[in-house]
Amino acid sequence: MSSAQPAITVADLHKFYDQYEAVGGVSFEVAEGEIFGLLGPHGAGKTTTVEILEGYRDSSSGSVSVLGFNPAERARALRERVGIVLQSSGMYRHVRVREAVTHWAGLYPHPRNVDEVLGIVGLDDEAQAAALVRTLSGGQQRRLDLALALIGDPDLIFLDEPTTGFDPAARRSAWSTVKRLRELGKTVLLTTHYLEEAQELCDRVAIIKNGKILAEGPPSTLSEASARYRVSWRDQSGELVSEEVDDPTELLHRLTGEAIAHGQQLEDCSVVRPSLEDVYLELTADEASEVQQ
Amino acid sequence: MSDAALAWRQYRLERKMFWRNPTAAFFSFVLPLIFLFLFGAVFSGSQASLNVLVPGIAGLSVMATTFNALATQMSFLREQGVLKRVRGTPLPGTSSLSGIIGSAATNAVIQILVIIVAGKLFFGLGWPKDWIELAVFTVLGVACFASMGVAFSHVIPNFEAAPAYTNLVFLPMIFISGVFFDVDNVPTFLRDIANALPLVHVINGISAALVTGASIADHLSDLAVVAVWTLACVILAVRGFSWSARD
Numbered sequence: 001m002s003s004a005q006p007a008i009t010v011a012d013l014h015k016f017y018d019q020y021e022a023v024g025g026v027s028f029e030v031a032e033g034e035i036f037g038l039l040g041p042h043g044a045g046k047t048t049t050v051e052i053l054e055g056y057r058d059s060s061s062g063s064v065s066v067l068g069f070n071p072a073e074r075a076r077a078l079r080e081r082v083g084i085v086l087q088s089s090g091m092y093r094h095v096r097v098r099e100a101v102t103h104w105a106g107l108y109p110h111p112r113n114v115d116e117v118l119g120i121v122g123l124d125d126e127a128q129a130a131a132l133v134r135t136l137s138g139g140q141q142r143r144l145d146l147a148l149a150l151i152g153d154p155d156l157i158f159l160d161e162p163t164t165g166f167d168p169a170a171r172r173s174a175w176s177t178v179k180r181l182r183e184l185g186k187t188v189l190l191t192t193h194y195l196e197e198a199q200e201l202c203d204r205v206a207i208i209k210n211g212k213i214l215a216e217g218p219p220s221t222l223s224e225a226s227a228r229y230r231v232s233w234r235d236q237s238g239e240l241v242s243e244e245v246d247d248p249t250e251l252l253h254r255l256t257g258e259a260i261a262h263g264q265q266l267e268d269c270s271v272v273r274p275s276l277e278d279v280y281l282e283l284t285a286d287e288a289s290e291v292q293q
Numbered sequence: 294m295s296d297a298a299l300a301w302r303q304y305r306l307e308r309k310m311f312w313r314n315p316t317a318a319f320f321s322f323v324l325p326l327i328f329l330f331l332f333g334a335v336f337s338g339s340q341a342s343l344n345v346l347v348p349g350i351a352g353l354s355v356m357a358t359t360f361n362a363l364a365t366q367m368s369f370l371r372e373q374g375v376l377k378r379v380r381g382t383p384l385p386g387t388s389s390l391s392g393i394i395g396s397a398a399t400n401a402v403i404q405i406l407v408i409i410v411a412g413k414l415f416f417g418l419g420w421p422k423d424w425i426e427l428a429v430f431t432v433l434g435v436a437c438f439a440s441m442g443v444a445f446s447h448v449i450p451n452f453e454a455a456p457a458y459t460n461l462v463f464l465p466m467i468f469i470s471g472v473f474f475d476v477d478n479v480p481t482f483l484r485d486i487a488n489a490l491p492l493v494h495v496i497n498g499i500s501a502a503l504v505t506g507a508s509i510a511d512h513l514s515d516l517a518v519v520a521v522w523t524l525a526c527v528i529l530a531v532r533g534f535s536w537s538a539r540d
């Protein structure tokens with residue numbers, strides 16, 4: 001396969017459940033070696049999209065290609081090259097961690113070394129590796145999920161909300177594991193509703209809501225896209241006012257000039273550029289207000 | 294690795310995990326033996342009753358180790374998302390299921406052997422009179438109740454409900470199918486129901502092999518009923534099969 005060919009191509013993907021359109025015309029590409037994020041609120045269509053790419057669901061229309069395969073055909077050759085971390089999935093209760101990873105290794109033609117993979121996900125402590133799966137904490141089970149996805153040495157890894165429910169320390173540690181996947185040259189498609197996670201991990205992000213992609217690009221350019229400056233200050237009546245401008249130079253000159261002319265201080269003055277968070281909140285505003293209700 | 298080698302791998306893992314699950318081991322092995330020795334003590338004065346009880350418990354064990362165990366296990370694997378996870382790997386579904394069903398079949402065979410030995414040592418039965426007949430009815434019984442268990446797991450709404458649902462089928466079936474007493478003493482309408490179900494025919498076949506010594510040729514109708522049930526259950530199990538819980 002030439003390196004120019006994208007690892008994943010999605011073109012005008014639609015998915016209906018009866019009348020409800022879960023995915024409404026989504027298109028994106030993921031390059032080889034890239035970490036691509038689908039960012040959006042709950043119910044945005046992230047998991048449906050990913051599960052179509054994983055071969056769990058059929059699409060209603062549109063085309064998808066994963067490593068050159070149509071995932072709906074569920075070719076074994078494709079499954080040998082893909083690692084999947086589902087949003088939630090259980091495990092045999094009476095198996096030990098190392099046993100499980102060793103068993104999984106046997107399912108793939110060219111597996112990685114079991115101890116190496118346990119090391120990558122941070123389950124290499126002897127007590128952890130020998131523990132029964134049902135005794136693991138939530139975070140440890142998530143590490144095992146990742147170990148089982150990595151053991152086949154896949155080219156492409158799907159991570160569906162890999163850190164949902166993690167405390168901040170566990171999230172940091174999971175992030176460093178995902179960054180190691182980048183060092184290993186893996187292609188990663190991850191979904192998240194944590195903006196910070198997308199910003200931290202992803203080369204490119206697509207913001208998705210109600211089954212449609214609202215914005216797409218590297219996290220830094222997404223915030224530049226609506227890169228107006230917001231200038232706020234307290235006016236003479238003591239009220240906090242703000243104005244959005246493309247270039248704040250003139251406005252600031254006028255404000256400071258007036259303040260000096262009146263012999264007053266320019267109180268609570270700030271100049272900020274929108275963060276990715278602002279873009280995200282703006283784009284997904286309806287959802288946010290629904291959550292508040 | 295070939296599909297058969299992968300099935301063998303899954304089988305070995307299933308065996309390992311089975312012995313770590315005391316609840317499953319209890320219901321598959323200990324409970325039928327408790328029944329055998331309890332009722333065996335009650336009927337100890339009557340060899341005729343013991344001749345009914347031992348093949349009956351053997352039939353019960355075939356059902357418990359396959360139908361009960363697989364209906365429960367499959368609903369757990371499905372609801373917990375283990376099946377879905379496995380579906381994302383290169384492991385073929387047939388290999389994974391073969392390993393799981395093979396493990397249940399192993400329990401059935403071990404249990405039958407234990408009951409034969411107990412029958413010989415404690416309950417006045419000799420060694421089986423027809424090993425081939427015993428094997429035929431055991432294998433067919435396992436196939437029938439294993440596929441029934443996989444098919445029935447789709448009816449079970451969630452894992453917590455699994456014991457209640459399986460017992461709803463299992464308990465009435467063992468009571469009317471002559472596990473503990475001769476079916477001839479049962480009211481006609483119940484006997485008709487029992488005769489339409491497979492368990493009584495599996496027990497008839499095992500009884501012929503263990504006790505009466507009647508040949509397979511004398512039990513072709515029993516064989517036919519179990520075969521029809523097996524076919525129906527295999528079709529239901531395959532057609533209804535789902536890899537993940539309904540959402």
